Amino acid sequence: MRKVNLFWRLNENIRVPEVRLVGSDGKQVGVVKIAEALKMAKDEGLTLVEVAPTAKPPVAKIVEFGKFRYQEEKKAKEIAKKQKGGELKEIRFSPFIAEADYQTRLKRVKEFLGEKNKVKTVVIFTGRQMGSKPMGYALLERIFKDLGDTVVMDMKPKFLGRYLITVISPYAKTKDKKITS
DSSP states (O other): OOOOOOOOOBGGGOOSSEEEEEOTTSOEEEEEEHHHHHHHHHHHTOEEEEEETTSSSOEEEEEOHHHHHHHHHHHHHHHHHHTOOOOEEEEEEOTTOOHHHHHHHHHHHHHHHHTTOEEEEEEEOOGGGGGGHHHHHHHHHHHHHHHGGGEEEEEEEEEETTEEEEEEEEOOOOOOOOOOO
């Protein structure tokens, strides 16, 4: 997992005349001068951290910095975990693919769609195969038909050089609301 980059201004790096201060117990102290907030933090042996720099006045908190940073990184990782899904996966086909290879790749496409990922299906034409473009469209139509109502085509098939590309995604089922009369 990637390291989460979070940044806070600490102690003397907070460059505003006054802040809305939250004490070490979590209760609001109120709007105080920065020098007074720093003195309170040093008296408790803790760190003054600017948690909301865009607020008017900025919000600062007296905390044990190591513990605070750990909790914030943990929150950020949890949010990143929930955003998983929706990646773009790619599966490549040949216009004249053998049946067993086709079934294997179709199975892989279903796995990707089951994980809520979008799938970019690419039909690669080589040499004389470029004269058989309708075979590529037929293959994509077959893939779409074999997947049935479980997918939505996000991008219509189009040629980019010698590649015939389309993007499909899992069908998001909406909850049916019963109409009572």
